[in-house]
Amino acid sequence: MHSFIDNNFDAILVLDISGVITRVNPAFVKMLGYSKQEVEGKSAFNCAFLPEEELRQLVTLHEMVMRGESLSSIECVRATKSGVQLNIMLSVTPFYNDRNQIDSWIIVVADRTAQKQDQERLIANQEELDIFIQNNSDGIAFFDESGSLIKMNKSVETIFGYSFKELQNISYYNIPIVSEEMKIKLTEQFMRDSVIRNFEVEGVTKEGRKLPMLVSITPLTKTITTYGVVIKDISQLRSAQSSLNRSEALSMIGQLAAGVAHEIRNPLTSLKGFTKLIELKANIESKHYFEIMNDEFNRIELILNEMLGVAKPHNDRVIKTEVSAIIEYAIALLQTQAVMKSIEIVTEFIDNPVIECDDNQIKQVFINVVKNAIEAMDQGGQITVRAVQPNEDGIQVEVIDQGEGMTPAQLAKLTEPFYSTKEKGTGLGLMMCLNIMEHHKGFLKFESELGKGTRVILGLPVRQ
Known part of the structure; x- marks a missing residue:
């Protein structure tokens, strides 16, 4: 012993x-x-x-x-x-x-x-990892070998609107945040490569809103019994890329439009002048043709003005003005056209905020938007112009018509250059409006449903 x-x-x-x-x-x-x-x-x-x-x-x-x-x-x-x-x-x-x-x-x-210290370090590392996972802006989730969700961070809930309790008993194959088609593609990719990196898919929020996102899937053990999934919401990135592409397109179109407008305006002035001289000597039977010619000249001038508006969106001046004054000016200008189509324009003002802007350019925006609303209503009805001040930083104006409305496909292309839903539209008016609003640090949004009308939302900061 x-x-x-x-x-x-x-x-x-x-x-x-x-x-x-x-x-x-x-x-x-x-x-x-x-x-x-x-x-x-x-x-x-x-x-x-x-x-x-x-x-x-x-x-x-x-x-x-x-x-x-x-x-x-x-x-x-x-x-x-x-x-x-x-x-x-x-x-x-x-x-x-x-x-x-x-x-x-x-x-x-x-x-x-030594083992105790290793264990404490392991616990500390686990705590750090948990903090990293929970505070990560990307959605991070873990699934077991049966496809059941076993853990997720707060960002998954923020992105999709579902709590962990709502998803924990749902298999991956039935989880509602990805469409069936995307699940099949992800599964095929994973079976082929055993890992997925930045696979672009379309996610679906609890409210049904679709989101572009990048998904990465990695097995956490050699036996592939647990999967780690990282979800990156790239909707803001896509929006930024879209804005950048639109800005570049606006710049190119603006330069082209300015050149074309200046080249056309001089000969157009000559044509209008000579046409007037000839009209004075024309017989009565020819008067009708001169009316058509003058109408077409005026239409060409309107197009040139829109092209120049696209080419020169910068603020020439900034003054303080009441929002109601801008809206009332636009309505007064278009009131006759509205009455002729049996349309009533109703205004609703909650307070009367004062903003800093180039009032001429903002008037041009409201004239264009209200004019579009009138032209969309062939059966008469009511247009509501509502102005509110949601906070001290900005105001919001809504123009709501009872027209034909638009399809989602039409709505998506509405501010693209040279796209128009009107038979004789140039496709430059709303593009010019959007450009003016963005240069005023504001926004222009559209909501529409076919057969139910359109809602245009204009946002502007109080101060430039």
Whole structure:
């Protein structure tokens, strides 16, 4: 027994029935730094290697061993001679004499300090990883091998509107945030490559709104029992790219329009002048043709003005003006046209905000929008112009008509250059309006449903 104790790699000490240390092995001396003379013959309850806060546990262990219990895997702390505290794992075994009475107890001491530190580091790393996952702006979710959602961060809920409770019992194959077609494509890609990186798909929010997003799927173990999914909402990126493309298109079209308009305006002026001179000498039968010619000249001038408006959207001046004054000016200008089509224009003002803008350009925008509303209503009806000030930073004006409305496809192309839903439209008017609004740091939005009319929303900041 003595040979087994002395040659064991683990630290061992032997206590008699009263708790006095009768023997320690070399491994114990090496671990704690106390010599055999400093330890043997002393009570374990009074040894320097026992921290005071551990005394109560040792008394409890002593009582349990005296009842004949064998104890193992007991975590505690012991101090080396140099004062370093070690995380210890104890295994306590009672030793019986030939009369079957507890004669002593043998304690095997294993240093678990390194493992404890590794475990603490692992826990800390796990906590850091959890914080990173939870605070990540991208949606992050984990699925088990059966396809069930086992964890997700707040960004998934923010992007799609579903809580974890709503999705946790739903299989990947039934999860509502991706269409069936996209699930099939993702599955085929994953089966082929075992990993997916930045696969562009179309997601669906709880409200039914569609989102462009990039999906990456990675197995988290070699046996592929758990999957990590990263979802990046790229709707803002797509919107920014669309705005950039539109700005570049506007710049190119503006330069082209300015050149064409200037080249056409001079000969047009000459043509109008000579036509007037000829008209004075023409007979009565020819008057009708001159009316048509003058109408067409006026139409060409209107197109030229729109082209120049696209070419020169910058604010020439900025003044303070009441929103109601701009709206009333536009309505007064178009009132006759509205009455002729049995259309009533109703205004609703909540407060009367004052904004800083180039009033001539903003008047042009409202004239264009209200004019479009009138032209969309062949059966008469009501146009509502509503102005509100949602906050101190900006105002919002809505122009709501009861016209034919538009399809989603028409709505998507509405501000594209040279696209028009009107038979004689140039497709430049709304493009010019959008350009003016953006240069005023505002926005122009359209909502429409076929057969139910159109709602145009104009937003402008209070200050430039």
